[in-house]
Amino acid sequence: MKDEKIDRLKKLLPVKITGIAPQKKRKDRFSLFHNDTFLIGISGGTLLSQNIQKETVLTSQLLNQILDDEEYQSVKDACYRYLSRRDHAAMELRQKITQKGLRASVADLIIEEFEQKGLIDDYRFAxxxxxxxxxxxxxxxxxxxxALLRKGVKKSISEKVTQNIIENLEQDGIxxxxxxxxxxxxxxxxxxxKRRQKMYRYLAGKGFYNREINDAINRVKSEFDVK
Structure with missing residues (x-):
């Protein structure tokens, strides 16, 4: 919501809500009116959580609660969109939310809610x-x-996942x-x-360890004419 619209609304408060109508383009949102004057648009969730009805008096306190609810729902909707595209680590999702200018405290509440619901799981993501x-x-x-550490996955989880790779994959074959x-x-x-050095740097850049790199190079040294 634009600040100037909220500032204009605050000048009208307190004001009685005399009409509530679903919006034409977004059926999940509702417009609140005082007589023929539009006051504010809110989600159905906010309408229910704040128990807003006709004859409800919109006060400064109620408006602040509405704005908090709307921001919370906006963050949740953004999180659902991100997660519908791919899994995210908790910290990665939090960073995306806060980069949009939303409050970190709101982001933390939603991340906690999503973790409790199993929508975010750093081990599964990793x-x-x-x-x-x-x-x-x-x-x-x-x-x-x-890469996992840069995405904010805990060191213990990152190490557990990579240890599983080390134990179950034939790295030198890859x-x-x-x-x-x-x-x-x-x-x-x-x-x-120099050819051997280039081969080594290439595999190191791919993220393999020294032993596996040297084992692989030694397996193909006759093919590549290296010592």
Missing amino acids: KKFAADKMELKKWGPLKIKN CVDLLRKRKAHFLRETDPM
């Missing part, structure tokens, strides 16, 4: 994120762990496949030592 990055982008555990897909690129380097 497992899916890791699986997607491994399958689609062939990221290694180190890159996945760092590294070998990655190297072979870029074989022509690496062979353009004529110096064998």
